[in-house]
Structure formats: C-alpha cells, structure tokens
Amino acid sequence: MSSLTWVDFDAEEQKRVQHILAMFEESTTRNELGLAAIRDSISDHFFPGTSTIHTRLRYMLFIPWMLQEIEEREASERVNLTTLRKYEGLLIDALEAGGETNGVIGQRSRSQLQRLPTHIYWYGLESWGIRIFHGSLDSYLAALRQLKQTGGAISQINPEDTEPRSFLIESLPKAPEGFLDKVDFTLRTEEAEFLRDRLSKSHRNTLLTQLSVRDYADCNYVWEHPCLSELEEITRDLLEHARLFSHLMHGAALLYGLQICELLERDDWLEKHSEALHQWTTELELGALRHWSLDKLRGSDFHDFHAIKPKVRNFVAEWKTRVVETQGNLANDPKARELIKKRERGLKGSKSRFTNSSVRRMWNGETTSGRMDFRWPQANSYLRDLANAQ
Template sequence: MSSIGWIDFDEKERERAQRLMQLFTEQEARDELGLGAIRDSIADHLFPGTSTVQTRLRYMLFVPYIFSRLPRERSSREIADQIRNDQLRLRDALVAGDEKSGVIGVNAGPKLKRLPASVYWAGLEAWGIRRFSGSIDAYVASLPSWPRNTGKDHDDDDHGAGRTVPTPWHPRLPKPPKDMLEKTSFALSDEEAGFVVDRLVDSNPDSLLAFLAKNDLRAKSEHIWSHPHLSSFPKRARGLVEHASIFSDVMYGAALQYNLLLSQLRKNEQWIEDYSKEIRKWQQYFDLTRLKAWSIEGFWEEIRHPAHRVQDPTRRFVTEWTDLVRTSSAFKRGSSKAHSLVKDRERRLKKAQSRFTNRAARDRWQGSSGAYRLQFRWSQASRHLEDLARG
C-alpha cells in the first residue's frame, strides 16, 4: 500500500510540497505520459500565479481581505477557526449576491475541504499581493508578532523615508467592502481592477498575462494560439505560444494512442471506434510542415523555468515521439514503434501500477485518461481577464 508522508523542512519546501500535492487533484494534472513539468513550465511563463483550480479573479482580493482583518490576541487555533468560518461566510455571501458561477464550495456545505485561501495562496505571492513568504499555518503562527501598523509601508510615501514597517500584504491593497461577508459579488471595483493590473505588471512584467491585462485584450478563444490579437503579442510571448501550440498538437497524438491501446486491451468496441476516429481526425488536420520546421532544441531552451525541472527521460520521450510524427511513422496504422514508445513510457512512470501490465489497474480504467489538447491554463487566465474587464 502506498502513502504520502510529511517531511518537515523549511517553509519554502513545505509550500512547494503542498503545491505539488494540490496538482495531483487538478483536472489537467491527469498526466499519464509524464508531461506535467513541460505543461506547467509553459503555463507559468505565460500565466504566472494561475492554477487550474482557480475560479474567479476577485478571490485574489477576498483572501487578503479576510486575512488582513484577523485578530492578533487570540490563539492560533482560534485564528485558524476564524479563517475557515470567514471563508464559509464568504461563500454564503456570494450566493446571496446571486453569483452562480465559480463560487468555491457552493455545493460542499460546512464540510468544504479546499478553501479559497489554499487555492489562491501561491498566486497571491506570485502577483506581489502577498509579501509574507510562508504557508498559511506559518502566517497564523506569526500573526501576533506583526507590528500593529502594518497597513502602511512607509517607504512608499514621502513622509516616512527610512522607516519601513514590514507588511504581509501589499500596502496599496484596497479596503474590503463593509458587507463582504453578508452579500457580495465577483464584480471588481475600479480601484480593485487597477490594483490587480498594477500588481501583475510590477511582479511579472514580461508575462503574457500582464500584457493582456494591461491592454484589455480578453477573448473567448478556445486556445491561446487562436487569440484574435496574437499578432500583437510581445515577441517572446508569441514565440512561447507557438511552441505551446506545436507541443500540444504533437503530444495530443500520443495521448490518443495511449487511450486507444488501453481500449483495445479492454476489448471495448465503442472506445476503440471513438479513439480510432479521433486519431484519423488528428492525422487529417495535423500540420506536418510546421512540425518539420520546429526547432525542438529551441523549445527546450525557451520553456526552461526555475520552478520546474524536465527530466531527461521526459525529453527523450517527447523527442522520439516528435521524430516519429515528423517521419509519418506515428501516422501509420498499427505502427509498432509508436505503440512501443507509448507503452514503455507509461510502464516506466507507473511501474507496478502500469495499466499495460497490471490487470486490476486496467480494469479500473474508465475509458479516458488525458485525451485532450493541453491548454496551459488559458481557460483560467481568460476567465480572470473577463472579470478584470468588468471592473
């Protein structure tokens, strides 16, 4: 029986581990072929601070609003209870405000486990809204030691030069609405919208997300590479989007192949027919000329990110699959090389739990695993941009 243990390192390591465990439950983390590090590297370059479990932009303000009003005189347990209760009250206030989409925990009731703070905590630091560098538990534990006048960073005004008071939140964080925990909505005020744009531009000036937010270039495109303003993107961002598009297209074929092979082992005729049809469509519309002109060496260089390490076996798998597609070998019906490459990759990742070798694991398979084109969190980023534009 497998289990997850806890190793008590410093706060940075702890927060990194928490983020990793959160990724296992995110929808786009169904990573049967081990492409997660590449996917997240690209997503963090383009849309830093986002995650696939984020819903609406104003949570980036609701969370610091709740934390900035916490009492300092109570015990850590009492403070933690207030944090939870206030987030549950926020959920009810959003429902009272007639919000029907994106309310975290709307159906979970008091037993809600994933609270907004845990979903947005990392993003708040990435956007420069949270200045306290540590976990939520560390924040609660350190709260009594914070100075009383942390609401103002005196280095930011003309009357207190040299008298810096550390603050866990950005000093220009807007004041929370008075009725926030009674009745509220996801509509940002003008001040809130301006604050968010400023934080994005200050913290991630070269990101595509900051560019889109600053220039109000929202769009309802299915993928970022079909954005109507693609030609106006900054050069580096445009190059990353091109890399993302090609990578998504070429590896979609591997994902379909994986699902087809399992369907054949399960002898499910409907699944076999569905995936065979999808593979034919992929072959028909795949731009082989563009792939042949693609520099995979340039791809590896451009997607490098300090928070994600792409292991050598992953590089080899992607490179070998790409070579197969380039030579049209992956397009051939019953290609033994394509089959072997996908099978070997999954076996090495899952080991004893490989669906190709473990009958019980294969019988538990429900007919679909990662059979989609990667989006690199564009759906979350585009929703945030829509919310921002309404502000």
C-alpha cells in the same frame, strides 16, 4: 524590536514546496506519459500564479480582505484558523446572496470543505505580490500575534526591516462594506486596476499581463486569440512552440488511449479514440513539426520550478520522429505503439494499465480526450473578469 521567526525554510524553498503541493491538488492533472513538468512549465510562464482549481479572479481580493479582518485581532493560531474557516463559510453564503452560482468554491461541500479558497489561492497571492508574508498559511496564522505585539502597523512594511511584517500589500483596495453578507464576483474598476498593476509589476512580460490590457476575446485556446499580433515577438514565438508541442503530444495521448481501449475490448471507446486519432492526423502540420524540437522551449523560457528530465526530452524527440516518418499514420505503427507502452510502463511500473488489469479496468476512457491548454480556461476567466469590471 523583537525578531520574527516564522519561516522554517528559506523563501525559495517554501515557494517550491507550495507550488508542488498546489499542482498535486489540481483535479485535472493527468500524467499518463509523464509530460506534466513541461506542461506546467509552459503554463507558469504564460499564466503565473494560476492553477486549474482556480475559479474567479475576485478571490485574489476576497482572501486578503478576510485576512485583513483577522489581522486586527490578537489571537492564537488555533483561534485564527477557526475564524478563517468561519469567514470562508460566510463568503459562500455572501456570494449566493449576491446571485452567484458558478465558481463558488465550497458551495456544495460547505462545512466539509477540504480545499479552502485561502489554500487554493495562497501561492498565487504571493506570485502576484499581493501576499507579502513569505511562508505557509499555518505559519502566517501563527505569526499574527507576534506581529501585533511588535507594536507596528501590521498592514504596512517598514523599509528598514529585512523581514516582511504583514500579509497585505499596502495598496490593497478597500473591502466593500458588508462583503461577508452579500457580494458577487464583479470587480470594481479600481480593483481591476490594482490587479493589472500587480501583474505588471510582478510578471511584466508574461502572456497574461500582455493580454490583461487588451480587448477580451473568448476562444478555445490562447493561440486562437485575435490580439496575438500585438504581443511581443518573444511571447508569440514561445506561444507557437507551445501550440506545436500541445498538438504533437495530443497524438501520443490518443494512441495511448486507443491501445488501452483495445485491451479493455470497449468498442464504443475504441471507435471514439480511432476517430479522434484520425482527425488529429488530418490536422497535422508536418512542415512545422519537422523543424520543431523541445530545445526551442528550454533554457530561460522555461519556468524554473520544473526540472525537465532527459528521459522526458528523449521521449518527446522519439515521438516526433515517429510522427514525421509515418506522416501521422500511427494507429498501426508498431514502433510508435511500443514507444507509448515503454514510456507508460517505465513511469507506472506495477500500476501500468498495459500490465495491470485491475488498474486498467478503473480507467474511464476520458483522460486522453483533450489536448494541453496550459490553463487557458482559468486565465481566460480572469481576463473576462478584468474586462467586465464596473
């Protein structure tokens, strides 16, 4: 049997690269104060395989079904890519024919679509154990002919092989007849069971897995979920630390926005940020914060893709100190203001909004308005799709 050599880097390095690229693609990534590594570590621990640019859960099946069609061919990488793009376009039309209007990737851009669903969900498919091929999409498309020429059943794995021989896990549910003509986002019962099984086997103790087998509840933040008391103690503990971190650092984002509004002399934005900062102060849980530290979120509880640098930890610790000492009254605290300025200038250099008026004028005033939710909207959408399976 011939050797398959599509992997340019080892599997762990490829996963790191793909994950980093996926983060850069996320349209809601805002990192004025350099907290992305902590935020994404928590997000990946709670909701593995997700991204802020994911929409609906059934894409985790649409993509393997499209690639299943391509696997039956024996074509070049170029032809495989052309075929995949064709299928991506057909899927948009099929979802529209099925009555879907929300969450359809590429519905507006059509042929100009840059982020194909296959690229968007590629990492998640491997994370959940649906994608067996350990490599990039380009490597996968290039390897299909070689896989076909081995003479093996490419939709299965030979236990004697040390390298994966297929994109697809063998237990993948069968695609609906004519799904590229008309389809919707509603999962079939067997599809929901398959996805729950993949979560359970790939990410057994994560928050997403635990919530996937409980009653669905719509809430703004995951820590408001009514089933939290049923979760494992270690999960509840980590969730509480994440909640406190989210609230604590939202104040830093608001003070940053307040100072930029002052420099821009935008009274309307200034009033909005002043009110938001005041509201944040009234909701502070100073007793809980006094006993909280970032060390509670370090070690094995952090997802290992993200290195949390000492400067980040120091900034969070210093910010917490200012919050506790001022009891949250930070709007006019010179030390808190200087801490924010120093942090942003250190990160952005000549692109700092504090020092670069051109960059400052491009700010839209919205990037500090929301607190970190750790991709809960995307995860909640997945849980809703699982609960509504028919």
